[in-house]
Amino acid sequence: MFIEPAETQVRFLTVEQTARLDTALNAIAVDPTRFEAELATVDLDDLTRVRELVQAYRHRVLLRRDEAAAIARTNEDVGAKLRRKLGGVGAR
Template identity: 50%
Template sequence: MSPKHTRGRRPRIVFVEPAETQVRVLTTAQAVRLDDALNLLAAAPDEVKPHATASALRDYQHDGVRVIFYATALGSILIVTYVEVD
């Protein structure tokens, strides 16, 4: 499949174990804010700035939500490594 055929698809979001643990302790309100942030990330993951210590990682921070993630080579999966919601 050519890249132009995959542009409209949103990537699948996968959490590694530490991020899963962080998500499990969020309140309902925090989880809703995280979901909103993940929807934005899925729409345009390449627009998020690289993490300061590793260029493959992306560091999204907005409105008290922080998500550190990286995307697979074709952008079909976002792998979340860290989650923080104030």
């Protein structure tokens, strides 16, 4: 019996996955000029800032998809955000 490796298997999105992907892409496409402008100001070697920018847009996507999803963040995600914010308090 031969099982084809996952890397070469043809994958199809379900209707639900397609709808979620479409929603996410449309949420970012709503304001591509702003996203591109913000991305252009970020030093791509500054991974922390790039991550913050991506998380902000991810949050916008979640808000557009489902308001309850916006508050369904993991403890680690919230804790990491608080540590970043508190770490920058003394630097200002």
